Amino acid sequence: MNYKDIFTRAFSEAAPRRSEADAVREIIEKGKSMKTTRHSVKKIFTCVAAAAAVLIVGGVSVGAATGWDFLGAFDKLFAERAEDASYVSPVDFSKMGKELDESFEGDGYTLNVRGAAASDKTLFLLYDVTFTEEFITENNINKTLIANPVAFLKLGESSSSTNTLYMSEGNTFSYCEMYHCHNSSLSGKTVEVEFRSIDAGNYGIISCDHEFDLKIDFAETDDVHTVELDEAIQTGEDTVILDKIVYDAFSIEFISNGVTPNNHGEIWDTLITGHINKTDGTQIALLSAGGLSDGNTGVGSFIADYTIPVPTEDIASITFGDITIPLT
Amino acid sequence: MTEQEFTRLFGMYRKLVYHVAYCNIGDAAEAEDISQEVFLKLFTRPPVYSEDVQVKSWLIRVTVNRCRDIRRSLRFRLTEHTDEEPTAPAPDEGSSLLDTVMLLSPKLRCVMYMYYYEDCPVKEIAAVLGIKESAVTSRLMRGRAELKKLLEQEELP
Numbered sequence: 001m002n003y004k005d006i007f008t009r010a011f012s013e014a015a016p017r018r019s020e021a022d023a024v025r026e027i028i029e030k031g032k033s034m035k036t037t038r039h040s041v042k043k044i045f046t047c048v049a050a051a052a053a054v055l056i057v058g059g060v061s062v063g064a065a066t067g068w069d070f071l072g073a074f075d076k077l078f079a080e081r082a083e084d085a086s087y088v089s090p091v092d093f094s095k096m097g098k099e100l101d102e103s104f105e106g107d108g109y110t111l112n113v114r115g116a117a118a119s120d121k122t123l124f125l126l127y128d129v130t131f132t133e134e135f136i137t138e139n140n141i142n143k144t145l146i147a148n149p150v151a152f153l154k155l156g157e158s159s160s161s162t163n164t165l166y167m168s169e170g171n172t173f174s175y176c177e178m179y180h181c182h183n184s185s186l187s188g189k190t191v192e193v194e195f196r197s198i199d200a201g202n203y204g205i206i207s208c209d210h211e212f213d214l215k216i217d218f219a220e221t222d223d224v225h226t227v228e229l230d231e232a233i234q235t236g237e238d239t240v241i242l243d244k245i246v247y248d249a250f251s252i253e254f255i256s257n258g259v260t261p262n263n264h265g266e267i268w269d270t271l272i273t274g275h276i277n278k279t280d281g282t283q284i285a286l287l288s289a290g291g292l293s294d295g296n297t298g299v300g301s302f303i304a305d306y307t308i309p310v311p312t313e314d315i316a317s318i319t320f321g322d323i324t325i326p327l328t
Numbered sequence: 329m330t331e332q333e334f335t336r337l338f339g340m341y342r343k344l345v346y347h348v349a350y351c352n353i354g355d356a357a358e359a360e361d362i363s364q365e366v367f368l369k370l371f372t373r374p375p376v377y378s379e380d381v382q383v384k385s386w387l388i389r390v391t392v393n394r395c396r397d398i399r400r401s402l403r404f405r406l407t408e409h410t411d412e413e414p415t416a417p418a419p420d421e422g423s424s425l426l427d428t429v430m431l432l433s434p435k436l437r438c439v440m441y442m443y444y445y446e447d448c449p450v451k452e453i454a455a456v457l458g459i460k461e462s463a464v465t466s467r468l469m470r471g472r473a474e475l476k477k478l479l480e481q482e483e484l485p
Contacts, residue, residue, distance in 0.1 A: 001476055002392050007444040010425040016346045024338050027364060028331055031371040122485070265463035285396075 013140040070099040070115045073126050077166040077176050081287075081307040091249045091309035093117045096221070097124070102214060110136030113193075114174075118186045118214050119248035121303060125193060128167075128174040136171060163181035180251060182292045182301035188220035223312055224248045227327060235266035240300070248326060249312055251305045252276070252286070259300030267291075271302050274320025276327075277309060284310055329374040338367055341384060344446065345391050351438040352395035354430055362398070366391050388456045392438070428478050436471035439464055 016023065071093055079087040097117025104111045114126040167174040179186075193214045224246065231242040233256070240258040247253070254271050268291050276284040286304035293300035317326045345366050349359035366387060403479045429437055439457070442448040443464075450468075454461040 001472075001479070003440065003472060003475070004444045006425060006475070006479075007429065007441060010429045011347055011445050013424055013426045014350055014356075015343065016363060017356070019361060020339065020342065023342070023364065023367075024335050027338070027368050028334065031368055073470060260341065262462070262466075265460045265466070269459075269463070313353055 004257050015305040038145055042109070066107055068099060068101070068114055070094070070097075070126075073114065073174070074117065074124070074164075077124075077126075077164065078308045080153040080166070084277070087308070089309050091316070098216070100214075100216070108132045108138070113214060116191075118191070119250040120185050120187050120221060121181055121246065121248055121253055122250040122305065123179040123181075123191060124250075125177040125179070126174070127177070130173050143211070178291045178305065180253075180303040180305075182290070182303065183251070183255070185224070186218060186241055187222075187224065189218060191216045191218060221248075225312060225327065227325065229325065231323065231325065233265050233267065233270060233321070235310045238266070240267055244326070245318070245325065247312065247315065247318075249309050251303055252302075252318065254302045254304075256300045256302070258296065258298050261293070261295055262294050264291060264300060267300065268302055271320050272304055274304075276306055276315055277317045277319060277324070278310065278314050279316045280314070284308060329371060334367075334371050337380070337383060339368065340380065341387050343369070344384065345387050347441060347445070348388055348391045348438065349395055351441045352392060352434050354434065357456065358398070362391060362394050366392060385452070385456055388442070392457060395434075428482060429475065431478055432471055433475055436467050436474065439467040440471040440475070443468055 074093045075088050078089055079085050096119060097115060099115045100113050100114040104113075109129050109131045111129050111225050112127060114128060116123060116125045118124070164176045164178070165173060166176050193216065225248070227245045227247075229244060233241050233242055238258070238260065240263065241257045242254060242256050244255040245252060246255070256267060257275050259267060272286055274286055276286070278284065285306055285307045291300060291302040315327050317328075319325075342363065346359055347361045349362040349366075350356065353359055353362065369390060370383075370387065375383065429440075432440070439453055442453045442456075443450070448456075450461050450464045453464045457464070
């Protein structure tokens with residue numbers, strides 16, 4: 001059976017009805033009438049950087065606040081998901097995080113670490129990079145949107161991260177690195193963030209080379225909730241047991257038993273299609289964050305971010321598939 | 329982005345975006361609306377990429393994300409079909425090959441479309457959809473098996 005031929009023939013039947021000229025005109029007119037911004041947002045699951053040029057090494061302490069718009073940055077970060085430019089988070093980031101002011105000079109760029117906020121499971125690290133015109137010219141800067149400086153969390157625990165470019169203006173690109181701690185907690189810990197370039201490998205993207213560390217202390221939080229369960233989840237032909245759910249204002253962690261390398265992806269697909277049900281009856285979708293599983297023990301940890309932060313007292317339950325689990 | 333550059337990209341990728349939306353949503357009018365939204369975003373807030381292939385990946389990712397949001401919306405859930413076992417339409421119903429392909433689940437047909445129609449490598453599909461390569465190959469395998477079964481059902485007298 002020639003599947004390529006089948007899909008070629010099938011989709012030759014599927015085409016937009018509107019004429020191309022009309023469709024283009026409509027978009028351009030609508031686009032012009034909108035209040036345009038230069039911001040762009042992009043979710044990146046793998047970050048890259050390469051090339052040995054400059055090495056910066058340093059351990060630094062957290063600096064004082066500088067008047068940079070710490071809270072506004074978080075609102076910008078989530079405004080896209082909320083589909084409302086004036087979105088203001090109901091979660092108080094000023095209590096959960098801190099404004100930072102650390103700058104590092106590289107060869108052709110400056111990296112500014114702006115602020116961080118953490119719940120029990122998730123850490124948001126805001127930083128921006130400003131490139132010089134020379135660096136842009138020499139390195140074909142258009143590619144650097146996905147070649148940001150990579151930051152690694154050093155907690156001695158397993159973690160995963162995702163990365164969002166939440167704003168760009170001129171030669172400055174603002175990033176949010178989001179870490180997710182599996183089977184561990186960020187509460188009351190000193191987080192060591194290690195900025196390192198990694199090899200471009202198959203991605204073939206240029207960028208900066210750097211190496212420096214940053215320590216951030218976070219106060220203990222009790223705004224984390226654990227629900228013990230014994231819920232069977234059917235994933236394809238396999239059944240796994242959902243042992244525990246841990247949630248806070250930013251994200252939710254699912255801890256499962258019976259996970260195999262083969263059904264890891266299926267479990268993730270099942271959980272990520274879920275949503276948080278708020279006490280006011282509205283729903284908050286989940287975003288893919290990260291999953292880790294141990295092939296020997298069969299224990300898997302899957303963390304999903306909420307599309308926008310939610311105060312835990314506003315969370316009523318979670319639904320995925322046909323299952324709804326109360327979280328109160 | 330200039331109007332000229334936008335028009336060029338629109339002509340190049342309009343069908344791709346529409347097809348990805350149609351694969352995910354299964355509704356022609358909704359797919360067309362999603363395509364307009366995605367290209368409006370490209371025009372008003374373009375990613376800063378220099379190569380068309382990067383814009384292509386960006387467009388697929390934005391389209392898939394938008395479809396995911398819509399599928400999660402209450403409005404879509406209220407009108408969504410039940411998850412019954414797909415069966416091929418009877419020949420006298422005037423079914424097309426596209427109708428048969430659309431009987432596959434959105435997850436399967438989207439991956440199969442990207443692999444067989446767009447010639448995207450497994451690694452690229454995994455990256456764009458944010459899933460593991462093993463999940464892509466698994467979906468391809470299941471998609472082939474289900475499509476074969478559906479096409480065989482159609483051929484039955």
